[in-house]
Every structure is written in C-alpha cells, then in structure tokens.
Amino acid sequence: MTDTMVTPGDTLARSGLYRKIADAEFLSTPESAIAASYSADDSEQARNCGLCDLTPVIRTGWRGKTAAEHLQSLGYPVPENPNQALTKDSGETLVRLSRTEFWVLGSLQDMGTAVTEAARQPSPGSDCYPLFCQDSHAWLMLSGDHCAGVMAKLCGVDMRAQSFPPGSVAQTSVARINAIVVHHQVAGTDVFSLLFDAGYHAYLWDVLQDAMAEFSGAPVGVRAFGI
C-alpha cells in the first residue's frame, strides 16, 4: 500500500459505494482506493460500533480435494472443519467454507498484496483450482462491542460471543440476502466480516447503518485499525 491520499474517481477500480462515502479521506491500494478515515474519533467509533468498506482489499479462493494441502504449502493455517476461520500472523484470514472450498481475505497491512502473490503460485495438477471472489463479492466489516446486537436484528443465527466465538463462520441470510459472516480480529478488535453478492453492496451498507443507529454506530475508515 502506498500511503497517499487519492480520490476514488482517479483509480481504475472503485468500490460500488464510492459516491455514498465521498466524505471520507481515501488511501490508495494496489488496484483501487479505500476509505481511510471519516473523522478524528474513528478509532473510538470502531471499538464501539463501526462499519468499514473493505471491498477494495484483495481476496481470493481455492476449491478442490487438494486445496487444503495447497494452502498449507503456501503457509496458510488451515482450519480443521468447515465454517471455521484462522488468521495468520501477517493478517490474512483463511476461511473454510466446506470440506473443499477456501477463501483467503487479504490483510489490511498490505491491502492483500500477499494474497495476490499466493494466487500467482501454480496450483497442483488436479483437484485444486482458483475461485475468484474479488469482483463477485463485496466485503463490509462490522466492528466493536455491538456486532452481535446489530446482527441479531438482521439474521436468524445467534452471533453472541458464547455461541459464535472468534474463528466462527456462518453462511446464512442477512437482511434477506445470502452472506458469509466471519468472526475474526483486526488489530485486537473483534470484527464481523460480511461477504455477499456485490450487487447488494449499497443495499447492505444502508441496512447495516440503519441497524447500527440504535448503538450509535457510524462508518469508519481503515485508519481506525492502526493502518
């Protein structure tokens, strides 16, 4: 990541939300621009109840019977069972969606550059092939103490800490659209990453902000997570 401020209109790729979040300051990423901050108290907001658009961060996936071994050979920690996630020291999160399907969410430290490098490595000959979720899926991240409270208003799965601890993954319906919810940590803060069809990007952004209003939630930029 280059630490320079940009306007999303100047980049080749843009988050589908860039007009809605035009009041933010943006940082450049390898392929796009990401909201860096909205106000001076973003960090405190993120600890209470924040919503961050991470769609420009690189993510990709692999599927196949040998995908787990391939990812291990690339240095990723592979969860033992489906619907679990593990975060690497460098910040990438490996999500196991089924016995044979894996997604890797890029780190905010490098905006996913390491994932791009991993995706360039040749796949083993058979039964392991890449899945592309960068352009098909949007990525929003809920953070703070009220994540479970916000999700309780939108989905039928119990996401309180005792039944949905860090490392849990739920593939479920959120505000009537299909979504993958990953509970992990970014810079020591508990977050829920939501990955869903990119066509619903603006819809879910508005729905989540509406649900967060009860908890004084607001959009936050990646600077809130020490970037």
Next chain:
Amino acid sequence: MKILNCPLNGPRNISEFVYGGEVKQMPDPASCTDREWAEYVFYHNNGTGVVREWWLHAPSGYWFIAERHRVSDEVVRTYDPSELEQSEFFAAPPADVQEARQ
C-alpha cells in the same frame, strides 16, 4: 418459522432452503427406454410415509438429503449425500451395454 437442520451449517430458518425433488435413481441415459427416461424426469411418487428428498442450503450452495414424512411434514434426518452409495443415484447400465463399452 420452521427450522431445518443443515448437515454442514446447522439449524437454520426454512426460508434459507430450496426443495430439490425426490431422490431418484437415474437410469442409464444411453441405454434406457424413452418410457424409463420419462418416468425419471416427469413422473413423481405421490405416496405417503417417509421419503428421501434433495434440499439446497442456498447461502452456502450446499446440497444434502432430508428424510421427511409426507403426512406429518416431520424431518426425520438430514445428511450429506456421500453417505449413500453411488448406485442410489445412478442405475448401472444393462450387462450387454457394459460389455459393449469395454
């Protein structure tokens, strides 16, 4: 709301699932008669009792099998399709067709 237990994702609202029809053995398409193929594609059992059905958990794209009682609508059991033998899904072609293929 009704709850269905997905073998991969656990108990979920029924609105997350899509019905996929009865589990039927597919006849060998290259050697079966038109009548057999029509029965497989178009005709369905309209009986009572426990039946095996395909269900899809839409958010994860996961197909599984549910055993459901058609009178009480009670779901007796749900499980991954790998628990069944391949022969439950695909009929072996007749011996003479197998020989001709070898």
